[in-house]
Amino acid sequence: MARTKLRQHLLVSSALGAPTLARLVLLLLLPLLQAPPLGAEAHCPCHNPALCRPITHKPDFEVFVFDVGHKTWKYYDWSQITTVAFFGNYDSELLCYAHSKGARAVLKGDVSVKDIVNATFRASWIAQQIKQAKTQYMDGINLDIEQDVALSSPEYYALTALVKETTDAFHREIKGSQVTFDVSWSPHCIAQRCYNYTAIADACDFLFVMSYDERSLPWSKCIAGANSPYTQTLTGYDQYINIGINPKKLVMGIPWYGYDYTCKTLSEHHVCTTAKLPCKDAVHRQVPYQIIMKQLNNSYSGSLWDENQKSPYYHYQDQAGNFHQVWYDNPRSISLKAAYVQSHGLLGIGMWHASCLDYSGNALAKQQTEEMWKALKPKL
Numbered sequence: 001m002a003r004t005k006l007r008q009h010l011l012v013s014s015a016l017g018a019p020t021l022a023r024l025v026l027l028l029l030l031p032l033l034q035a036p037p038l039g040a041e042a043h044c045p046c047h048n049p050a051l052c053r054p055i056t057h058k059p060d061f062e063v064f065v066f067d068v069g070h071k072t073w074k075y076y077d078w079s080q081i082t083t084v085a086f087f088g089n090y091d092s093e094l095l096c097y098a099h100s101k102g103a104r105a106v107l108k109g110d111v112s113v114k115d116i117v118n119a120t121f122r123a124s125w126i127a128q129q130i131k132q133a134k135t136q137y138m139d140g141i142n143l144d145i146e147q148d149v150a151l152s153s154p155e156y157y158a159l160t161a162l163v164k165e166t167t168d169a170f171h172r173e174i175k176g177s178q179v180t181f182d183v184s185w186s187p188h189c190i191a192q193r194c195y196n197y198t199a200i201a202d203a204c205d206f207l208f209v210m211s212y213d214e215r216s217l218p219w220s221k222c223i224a225g226a227n228s229p230y231t232q233t234l235t236g237y238d239q240y241i242n243i244g245i246n247p248k249k250l251v252m253g254i255p256w257y258g259y260d261y262t263c264k265t266l267s268e269h270h271v272c273t274t275a276k277l278p279c280k281d282a283v284h285r286q287v288p289y290q291i292i293m294k295q296l297n298n299s300y301s302g303s304l305w306d307e308n309q310k311s312p313y314y315h316y317q318d319q320a321g322n323f324h325q326v327w328y329d330n331p332r333s334i335s336l337k338a339a340y341v342q343s344h345g346l347l348g349i350g351m352w353h354a355s356c357l358d359y360s361g362n363a364l365a366k367q368q369t370e371e372m373w374k375a376l377k378p379k380l
Contacts, residue, residue: 045092056176062348140178230310258328
């Protein structure tokens with residue numbers, strides 16, 4: 001608005017009294033206050049400056065993707081993705097591409113629960129995240145604070161406060177921004193994470209439930225098993241819902257990796273015993289899906305299916321003669337769990353992590369990769 005025109009508005013309204021005048025001035029200036037500062041997009045890394053504007057649309061169904069920086073993101077199924085969390089180095093090219101597809105790009109947020117008990121430190125940390133998000137044109141933050149917290153401890157209350165204050169700050173400072181929080185597969189103090197789950201769910205946009213790493217060898221008498229067993233996984237969601245969390249605040253996280261267990265003994269009934277209790281000598285490691293698919297072709301057992309855990313697995317023997325059992329998730333097991341997402345009205349689904357698949361372009365690998373993406377939204 002031209003200065004002369006603004007001055008005329010102010011003179012005409014002066015007779016109306018100070019409160020009315022203040023409201024008018026606010027209305028006149030509001031578009032300027034909401035607009036980005038002059039030159040805010042001057043450092044935009046995208047060829048189109050519009051791609052540095054925040055994503056404000058909220059999808060009906062969330063597909064939440066973690067990217068760890070392997071540059072495979074160009075081959076993701078962007079027809080499904082609604083949010084990509086940057087868990088590798090900042091990648092401006094990925095930011096621009098995500099925004100061009102209408103997907104949010106969010107920061108990773110991690111901080112010591114001991115430190116956030118101090119309210120001043122907490123406020124400073126939140127301010128730093130806001131500054132980083134604005135500087136990098138990001139759309140929010142995924143709080144990945146996987147730390148022990150005792151029930152009703154100072155950290156217990158501080159963590160809830162952190163989530164609420166972070167959410168309030170992001171929503172206030174970045175239009176349409178998203179704040180999410182990662183939680184274990186069950187709300188029952190898994191790995192000593194005794195959080196105030198209901199209050200945290202209320203405070204943020206939604207919870208990303210990490211339905212993986214569920215196998216506890218000591219609890220399982222050192223016997224290998226599924227990374228994300230069907231019944232246990234779905235029981236976790238029932239538990240979250242039963243404590244009062246709205247299903248629309250829950251996103252199911254599924255694993256695109258498995259676990260390779262070295263067997264001390266492997267029975268004819270496929271029972272792999274990894275060690276003697278308390279399982280301190282057990283040897284197991286994470287394996288991405290792309291490696292599993294290559295290894296499966298050379299296994300002596302081929303793909304097997306455990307009906308109880310509704311999970312695939314296979315056996316192989318290494319060069320030293322040791323027998324291994326590998327448990328993983330495939331389109332069949334994922335589709336079963338993804339059906340729960342739809343039937344129980346969860347907000348969406350996601351995975352750790354998207355770079356676990358083979359995007360090499362090999363014909364067989366391409367088919368396997370496409371099937372994994374399709375399994376996120378099975379046809380019921």
